[in-house]
Amino acid sequence: MNLFDVYPLMPVTITKGQGSKLWDDHGMEYLDLYGGHAVISVGHTHPHFVKRIKDQLDNLAFYSNSIQIPIQNQLAEKLGQLSGYDDYGLFLCNSGAEANENAIKLASFATGKSGIISFTGAFHGRTSAAVAATDNAKIVAPANHREDFHILPWEDLEATEEMLKKGNIAGIIIEAIQGVGGIMVASDKFLSGLSKLSKKYGAKLILDEVQAGFGRTGRFFAHQWIEGLRPDIISMAKGMGNGFPIGGILISPDIEASHGLLGTTFGGNHLACAASLAVLEVIEEEGLLAHSEQLGNWLISELKKIPEITEVRGRGLMIGLDLPMPAGPIRSELVQKHHIFTGSAAKKHTIRLLPALNIQMNDLNSFVTALKQLINS
Incomplete structure (x- = not known):
């Protein structure tokens, strides 16, 4: 084979x-x-990372989310502490594509709308909704219906507002720094403007921090270079597990997510949480x-x-x-x-x-x- x-x-x-x-x-x-x-x-x-995983593996590698998993709560507490988002909810999954997929779905559930805005140069993943928001037509399958996804010019607030005025936009998804797109840094004016427009028109602002998050830019999240900017949903993965597959979204307390709205088999498993906790502990302890x-x-x-x-x-x-x-x-x-x-x-x-x-x-x-x-x- x-x-x-x-x-x-x-x-x-x-x-x-x-x-x-x-x-x-x-x-x-x-x-x-x-x-x-x-x-x-x-x-x-990293020795602490290796020890964390080995210690967890000696006890329990996996059981489903149908039981209480205390290490998930430990991860949520440490993540909230270091990121400054301790009042947000945490949903755990396995990858950045899954994180963005669930972020888009949650924005649609929360608003009752179906439209999603993203921007030229964007890369949000290869699953159904995530790839529809990605600016690369070559990787979007014919079976994927993109009529609800609108890729607008980078840094164009006027075009964004015109699309929002049409009234069916559930969310705006953006990387504070585009990774695959070539390390394109969104200006403070653009991100702040998107935050204001999303509030004005009742859309959810989704910050894709899959590549830029977990300390990569010198702030815990790249959007935190802008004082006071607090998106509705933040997606994470990549550096979150230092090689062990884990992803997640942070969810504003303003968004009500009913029981069972989001679900996962492997997300937040014991080993993944141990890996991510180790990453957070090393980030903190080594400054x-x-x-x-x-x-x-x-x-x-x-x-x-x-x-x-x-x-x-x-x-x-x-x-x-x-x-x-x-x-x-x-x-x-x-x-x-x-x-x-x-x-x-x-x-x-x-x-x-x-x-x-x-x-x-x-x-x-x-x-x-x-x-x-x-x-x-």
Whole structure:
């Protein structure tokens, strides 16, 4: 049996990881500046993360949500404490696509409306509703009906209000920083304007923090760079589990969700909650919000000094840099010649950097040096 073709594969087999370092099956060491699509938030095989999961596995790996699961409450309490959303409800699932799927469904249930607004460059997942809100027609199946989904121009408040005036919009979903879209940072004016418009027209504002959340930008959530902005629903995943599949949505206390409205088999299982609790504990104990902001500011500053780079965007350790040439060959050479993993984006000239939040300055400096050599060679 052959595996289904999902991604173009690099000619590398990774067998071990520690911190921000990886090793292949020949013992070659690599620097990980991508974290497997922004998933590795506290480093590969962090000792506290490993211990948390092993301890839980020694007792119970899984039982269904038909029983009380105290570790879910522990996760909710710690998440509320660190994120500042302790008055919100928490629904746990398994991935970012599921998180956005449930966020969209909940907005529709809460308003009795069916329309969803998203924006050009958006990527919200590959499941039915999430992919309909994604700006990539190639991955939307013919069986998916998109008549209720409206992809509007990025940063266009006027077009958004015109659509809201039509009266059937349940929610607006947006990434505070677009990941796949090329690390496009939504302006404070745009996000604040969307918040005001959603309230004015009775729509729910959904902040997709799947890639930007859990400390990646130097704030717990990327939208928290804007003081006072509190969306109705926040979707999460990726760095939430440091490699263990877990996702979730935070739900405003203003939204009433009746019993059984949302459900899941595997969501919030014991191992997933142990993994996410470990991530939160490491973020708190190692001061990774401040660390991410500090190192991100340094890296952005250093990259802006390289004249061949046409633009640098991002916050914290969520950074996109644009080259005057296609980024693919440069990324390949970074792997083959310098043993450094970076990420691609929908924009073919963009390199994405999404390292673990506890990466060290010397590792980032190694990347800057390698990039300069390749650009000038």
